[in-house]
Amino acid sequence: MHTPTDMTDFHTFAVVFAIPGASSLETHLDELAAAGCDDAAFMGPATDGTFLAEFDREAPDFTTAVVSAIDALTGAVDGLRVQRVCPDDLVTISAIADRTGRTDESIRLLVRGARGPGDFPPAAGRINDKTYIWRWVDVARWFETALDERPAGAEHARLIAAINHALQLSAMTDELREHPEELAAVAHFMPPHLEPA
Amino acid sequence: MRNKHPKKDVEEALQEAEAAGMIVKDGHGHWGVIWCPGDEDDRCPRPLWIWSTPKNSQNHAKQIRRYTARCTHRPT
Numbered sequence: 001m002h003t004p005t006d007m008t009d010f011h012t013f014a015v016v017f018a019i020p021g022a023s024s025l026e027t028h029l030d031e032l033a034a035a036g037c038d039d040a041a042f043m044g045p046a047t048d049g050t051f052l053a054e055f056d057r058e059a060p061d062f063t064t065a066v067v068s069a070i071d072a073l074t075g076a077v078d079g080l081r082v083q084r085v086c087p088d089d090l091v092t093i094s095a096i097a098d099r100t101g102r103t104d105e106s107i108r109l110l111v112r113g114a115r116g117p118g119d120f121p122p123a124a125g126r127i128n129d130k131t132y133i134w135r136w137v138d139v140a141r142w143f144e145t146a147l148d149e150r151p152a153g154a155e156h157a158r159l160i161a162a163i164n165h166a167l168q169l170s171a172m173t174d175e176l177r178e179h180p181e182e183l184a185a186v187a188h189f190m191p192p193h194l195e196p197a
Numbered sequence: 198m199r200n201k202h203p204k205k206d207v208e209e210a211l212q213e214a215e216a217a218g219m220i221v222k223d224g225h226g227h228w229g230v231i232w233c234p235g236d237e238d239d240r241c242p243r244p245l246w247i248w249s250t251p252k253n254s255q256n257h258a259k260q261i262r263r264y265t266a267r268c269t270h271r272p273t
């Protein structure tokens with residue numbers, strides 16, 4: 001017989017965050033534990049000053065796990081700002097190769113259409129003249145539909161991409177409020193059906 | 198010489214990490230910290246803080262093993 005407690009599972013993901021003025025997590029560990037984040041491994045700082053929390057969170061589903069983790073982190077330390085959920089949505093050829101178990105050259109051939117059925121998703125942008133980046137959600141979907149392969153973790157690509165976009169927009173809210181015309185322009189493109197039911 | 202971690206699962210993972218070249222130091226944070234000494238300027242991946250009483254010691258041991266496995270440096 002299953003009780004609601006039996007129906008939970010452990011979900012693994014990572015969250016990148018920043019704490020203004022903090023050069024170490026050492027003095028914040030008590031607050032993070034008190035907020036229920038002692039199911040995460042905390043790392044940092046990285047060279048860019050950010051920290052990483054790698055969760056193995058018990059929850060009924062992946063979405064609940066990620067949302068509760070972000071809420072717990074945000075409420076744990078004053079000023080803590082969650083930047084993104086990993087694995088990152090933006091990927092290079094090397095990252096695609098790593099996530100799909102192929103070589104870089106194999107991915108280049110797929111991108112060019114020299115191998116596979118073609119129609120690889122268009123790049124989301126480029127970092128410099130030589131380095132293109134793609135959205136993982138697009139790439140993972142293409143692997144499923146075009147090659148009948150499902151890269152590990154691909155089932156969460158859409159949720160992670162959407163949450164990361166929402167987090168980026170949220171981080172800009174204060175600045176946008178100071179420029180009402182820009183805020184109105186952004187609001188113009190907000191899909192009304194994203195409002196929770 | 199460091200103290201043993203009170204959780205057997207975690208201690209085993211820490212010993213494996215040390216055998217792989219990682220530095221483990223107790224007496225910091227909740228229990229201690231682990232890091233890769235391979236490149237001081239760009240530590241890989243970055244220092245990991247070890248809980249003394251993690252919510253789930255088996256999962257914390259897994260987290261330490263994942264951290265160790267991800268290191269691409271060659272500790273000296």
